[in-house]
Amino acid sequence: MSALTLPKPPTVTPTEITFNIDSTDTTATSDSSDATQSNFVSACAGDLNQDHAVDSADLGTLLGSYGPCPEATPGDFNFDAVIDSSDLGTMLVTMLENFGPCPSDLAWATVLQWNPDSDVVLDADVRAKISASGYPWSVRDTGTGIEMLLIPGGTFTMGCSASDLYGCSSAENPTHQVSLSRAFYLGKTEVTQAQWQDKMGSNPSYFQPPNYTLDTSRPVERVSWNDIAGFNTATGLRLPSEAEWEYACRGNTTTAFHSMPGYPNGTNDDSLLGNIAWFDCDGGCNTHPVAGKAANAFGIYDMSGNVWECCNDWYGSYAAGNATDPAGPSTGSSRVLRGGNWNYYSSLCRSSYRLYVGPYARDNSVGFRAARIP
């Protein structure tokens, strides 16, 4: 069904698997988040408690600080070291003008939610990193309607994570430490047929009538890397780098498969993959509407399975040694694919598995996920 020809992955017994995984933590690199944060506050005078909204809680903050105060206390609008009726008057005017959610300075997006849901992003440290980035967690790209989530910068070990059934290919080695120096937005789902049709005026996908029933919430496929470049030029979106893709997929896990309910640290158990991925024709030899399986620790769906996802990089061997914001080889003949797809086995759905496709090739197993810098 697919024109992509795949090598049979190496099969190993569990005792032969070497977990060459560095348990280095993923503490974010320090950056200018403080300055970014202050920009948001100044763009929304009256948000005294810095929760990205001006409302009665901020009035409560001001009244709670009434009287003499230290320099730069929130609510002392005229900087005279006392919060009094003068500041209260300013606050009431500000509330009249700015009541409600603070505007984002993301000109391209509508803010859906500033801070992460604790029942989606379970890890408190990750939630703190997202909030500290100064950017809203959940946004909608205005031009395409694509919902995107903030992935904070951080450091992780990129490369080989074997599963219980399958070892790694040589292309997944050497493992190496990668730092992503800044936060980025990533599509919560693969780009759908509807989103592609809306911007490009046609739907090239195989999985639509007359071949299949119409459901435009399936991921778009039969789009080449070059076709996707056209979509991105039209929309201001971009593809994730291969390193961004793997970092976002793993969500702080070091296992073959990312986290799922009951397995917050991920798993190497191939038999559990169906919790997070459409693969191996389970549920039908076809694509499935996006977000039908469990999301990962960042709240992102279908990183494993459904359609392969094109990355921006040319395909090439990994360099040994640490890297910051790696962008892949400067030239090449094929582009990187990640995540496995609806009709292949679990090996290809591993977080570290790498495949490639020519830039002009179209296939009903290949789609993509949009990214954007804030």
Ligand SMILES: [Ca+2]
């Ligand atoms: Ca507030």
Ligand SMILES: [Ca+2]
């Ligand atoms: Ca004052």
Ligand SMILES: [Ca+2]
């Ligand atoms: Ca996918």
